[in-house]
Amino acid sequence: METINNTNNMNKDIINTDNTQKLRSAKALKFNPFDKEFHANPYPIYHRLRSEDPVHRYFLEDDWVLTRYADVKAILRSGRVRTHNQPELLQLKNQYLQNQGKNLNALDHASNKFLFYMNPPDHTRLRGLVVKAFSPAVVERMRPCIQQIVNDLLGQIQSKGTMDVITDLASPLPVTVIGKMLGIPNEAQDQLHQWSNVLFRILDSLVSLEEYEVINKVIEDFQEYLRNLVAEREKDPQEDLISTLIAAREENERLSQEELLATCILLFMTGEETTVNTIGNGMLALLNHPEQLKTLIQEPTIIQNAVEEILRYDSPVQMTTRIAIDNIEIGNQTIQAGEKIIICLGSANRDPAQFPNPEQLNLNRTENNHLAFGDGIHYCLGSALARAQAQIAINTLLQQFPDLKLASDKLEWRKNIVLRGLKTLPVTFTCR
Ligand code: HEM
Numbered sequence: 021m022e023t024i025n026n027t028n029n030m031n032k033d034i035i036n037t038d039n040t041q042k043l044r045s046a047k048a049l050k051f052n053p054f055d056k057e058f059h060a061n062p063y064p065i066y067h068r069l070r071s072e073d074p075v076h077r078y079f080l081e082d083d084w085v086l087t088r089y090a091d092v093k094a095i096l097r098s099g100r101v102r103t104h105n106q107p108e109l110l111q112l113k114n115q116y117l118q119n120q121g122k123n124l125n126a127l128d129h130a131s132n133k134f135l136f137y138m139n140p141p142d143h144t145r146l147r148g149l150v151v152k153a154f155s156p157a158v159v160e161r162m163r164p165c166i167q168q169i170v171n172d173l174l175g176q177i178q179s180k181g182t183m184d185v186i187t188d189l190a191s192p193l194p195v196t197v198i199g200k201m202l203g204i205p206n207e208a209q210d211q212l213h214q215w216s217n218v219l220f221r222i223l224d225s226l227v228s229l230e231e232y233e234v235i236n237k238v239i240e241d242f243q244e245y246l247r248n249l250v251a252e253r254e255k256d257p258q259e260d261l262i263s264t265l266i267a268a269r270e271e272n273e274r275l276s277q278e279e280l281l282a283t284c285i286l287l288f289m290t291g292e293e294t295t296v297n298t299i300g301n302g303m304l305a306l307l308n309h310p311e312q313l314k315t316l317i318q319e320p321t322i323i324q325n326a327v328e329e330i331l332r333y334d335s336p337v338q339m340t341t342r343i344a345i346d347n348i349e350i351g352n353q354t355i356q357a358g359e360k361i362i363i364c365l366g367s368a369n370r371d372p373a374q375f376p377n378p379e380q381l382n383l384n385r386t387e388n389n390h391l392a393f394g395d396g397i398h399y400c401l402g403s404a405l406a407r408a409q410a411q412i413a414i415n416t417l418l419q420q421f422p423d424l425k426l427a428s429d430k431l432e433w434r435k436n437i438v439l440r441g442l443k444t445l446p447v448t449f450t451c452r
Pocket of ligand 1: 135136147286287295336390397398402
């Protein structure tokens with residue numbers, strides 16, 4: 021007995037030493053999305069996390085961090101997780117502000133109706149109603165309109181010899197496209213742009229109460245605007261998404277008015293900054309890889325592959341979150357029911373177990389099942405639209421200005437830990 025105990029203790033010691041070493045190295049290896057270095061370039065830390073501690077404890081909040089492709093994919097497809105409880109948190113914030121005579125009423129009420137915060141069965145019903153409006157066939161019909169918007173934007177700068185890819189092209193494009201899809205009149209474009217610039221902040225995890233109040237005001241104003249537009253479309257339906265959603269609402273009342281308004285607003289929240297970042301990050305990656313850039317200029321037909329590689333290489337949405345519904349065993353760890361999981365899409369897309377030479381930008385990569393649009397039931401609703409916009413914007417830009425050059429070596433990333441995108445991307449080119 022004694023001997024067995026001793027042996028057990030000895031084994032325990034060995035295991036403990038082993039664990040202590042692992043813990044030390046895990047301590048040294050910290051996932052900290054607020055760290056400046058990580059923000060500038062998260063990929064070296066992702067690399068270490070995947071190989072040293074793929075199911076990592078986030079030191080700030082005891083959340084779990086997943087970085088390997090297989091784990092990320094499995095958790096997104098798992099029925100044992102639900103979305104992050106953002107609506108409940110917003111409700112608490114609202115109650116807090118109400119005690120001070122302020123409120124977040126509009127945001128609080130709308131957030132329960134945003135698809136990406138919803139869970140089955142409500143998510144399944146609402147998504148089923150809007151998914152048809154974003155089918156690849158509908159998006160194909162939008163291509164000439166997207167091309168026209170890109171041509172108009174580039175027409176405004178073609179004689180200047182210099183442009184900011186973000187403010188002159190990437191940023192105005194998606195708001196205009198989503199506005200047109202919904203059937204929002206052209207006169208409202210400037211207003212839409214201002215609203216979108218505020219709304220996307222909701223996707224970040226560091227939003228101050230003051231910022232939430234600003235988002236709340238935008239939601240109030242946007243809802244008011246949309247209510248009037250819906251009333252017009254009820255009388256006089258058009259070939260647009262609002263009219264399609266009204267038809268869905270009237271069919272057995274399966275879509276409430278609140279859900280209809282929230283869905284329209286959600287499209288601007290989710291569809292603007294993500295697309296801006298795809299075009300911005302993609303152009304930066306190409307300008308930093310002149311060989312690849314040259315290949316794309318000479319063979320514009322590879323644009324579909326090229327955009328998939330861009331999405332993989334520097335993913336515009338770096339992470340998402342879920343809450344475990346019950347205990348989940350993953351990589352020798354147990355994630356307890358109720359714990360939060362940070363799912364690093366940007367890391368999964370650089371996992372060498374899935375992508376050969378993942379740190380290389382290779383526009384001719386053939387096997388490219390990246391997770392830039394997520395996976396499972398919340399897979400991006402606007403993926404076809406985002407792809408079409410990025411393909412048209414990047415190809416047109418390169419065909420019109422084939423000698424495009426970076427005009428600055430000091431580029432800054434936006435202060436957002438979920439979405440990865442540049443503040444500006446100045447370039448020069450020969451005038452046409
Ligand atoms: C390249 C640009 C885009 C990227 C990288 C992107 C990425 C994503 C990702 C990763 C998710 C899943 C989030 C999660 O699982 O928690 C998502 C969901 C979503 N995306 Fe996108 N997105 C893009 C463009 C768009 C566009 C243009 C629209 C619409 C106009 C859109 C609408 C949505 C919606 C509505 C959801 C929620 C779907 C649901 O919860 O069922 N996205 N997107």
